Amino acid sequence: VVHIAAVNKDRSFDDYQRIYNTIAEKIREEDEYDGYIGYGPILVRLGWHSSGTYDKNDNTGGSYGGTMRFKLEQSDGANNGLGNARAFMEPILKEFPWISHGDLYTLGAVCAVQELQGPKVKWRPGRVDMPEDTTPKNGRLPDAANGADYVRNFYARLNMNDREAVALTGAHCLGRTHLKNSGFDGPWGAASNSFTNEFFVNLLNEQWKLQKNKAGNMQYDSPKGYMMLETDYALVQDPAYLKIVKEFANNEGAFFKEFASCFQKLLENGIDYPKDAPTYVFKTLDEQDL
Numbered sequence: 001v002v003h004i005a006a007v008n009k010d011r012s013f014d015d016y017q018r019i020y021n022t023i024a025e026k027i028r029e030e031d032e033y034d035g036y037i038g039y040g041p042i043l044v045r046l047g048w049h050s051s052g053t054y055d056k057n058d059n060t061g062g063s064y065g066g067t068m069r070f071k072l073e074q075s076d077g078a079n080n081g082l083g084n085a086r087a088f089m090e091p092i093l094k095e096f097p098w099i100s101h102g103d104l105y106t107l108g109a110v111c112a113v114q115e116l117q118g119p120k121v122k123w124r125p126g127r128v129d130m131p132e133d134t135t136p137k138n139g140r141l142p143d144a145a146n147g148a149d150y151v152r153n154f155y156a157r158l159n160m161n162d163r164e165a166v167a168l169t170g171a172h173c174l175g176r177t178h179l180k181n182s183g184f185d186g187p188w189g190a191a192s193n194s195f196t197n198e199f200f201v202n203l204l205n206e207q208w209k210l211q212k213n214k215a216g217n218m219q220y221d222s223p224k225g226y227m228m229l230e231t232d233y234a235l236v237q238d239p240a241y242l243k244i245v246k247e248f249a250n251n252e253g254a255f256f257k258e259f260a261s262c263f264q265k266l267l268e269n270g271i272d273y274p275k276d277a278p279t280y281v282f283k284t285l286d287e288q289d290l
């Protein structure tokens, strides 16, 4: 399968910055969502899950075709709860009908990372909505009840190495798990809406206890009411991963640099960009004094 980015000659940086601003202002406005966590974290998850179906072996899946808009992909249990993120995007699609779903969902994720004080993430337009029958089968997104070998193998399918895998999981500094979505619970104390390296600091500094939660699923809990998934905790069980966790816990800049590059790579997996395709770095609302 080949996905060529279609450069829309009628649209410029300003058109995409306007969409970025509309999303960013809506995140700011609707701040009460999910116990005042806001929509940032779930918009990051929408962009990640739109991209996480990619398979490097046949270049299928990924963000290009916008197939997250179809009910088959939405019915994957791993996507439970993302309807809230898609509902958030509906009015944006109405106001800017010229943008593809793949471009919008990935732009929303980049906007959320940047507006939550994370690193600048480069973004390129050109994803094209594909027909329903191109939707990848369910089951390509990861399952949290696994250890380090599973994590390494999963990320290999997305063409991500150890450093990229650890950095990407660092997005779990944002938001929280919800029993009704994934059968995991918490954290309540640390569910944050600012992009930092705290996930790595928590992993190293908290006492973790593996126990069954009230839905009967195994998760790691800490005395402060923090939690880790088994695939989170795998990052301190594996010596190669642990080395990188320590680096990122002690050097937020190194984490930001790695996250910025591998998040762009994740969102662009499977897409061939012609050499005249533009690369955009959006300004935050703060930088525009908005």
Ligand code: HEM
Residues within 6 Å of the ligand: 041, 042, 044, 045, 048, 080, 081, 142, 143, 144, 145, 151, 154, 168, 169, 171, 172, 174, 175, 176, 177, 178, 179, 181, 182, 183, 184, 229, 231, 263
């Ligand atoms: C082995 C890989 C991963 C597994 C098993 C995993 C699993 C999960 C689970 C079970 C949840 C809770 C969903 C809910 O109950 O609402 C979650 C939330 C989240 N995940 Fe991951 N995840 C993985 C990797 C990633 C990556 C690569 C990113 C982004 C770069 C990411 C970003 C998020 C965010 C932002 C949330 C919070 C969403 C919210 O607060 O609504 N995750 N993840």
Ligand SMILES: O=C1CCNc2c1cnc1ccccc21
Residues within 6 Å of the ligand: 172, 173, 174, 175, 176, 177, 187, 190, 191, 192, 198, 199, 202, 226, 227, 228, 229, 232
């Ligand atoms: O340590 C944290 C910070 C708050 N959010 C999460 C943590 C750990 N694992 C997670 C896993 C999924 C979603 C959010 C988190």
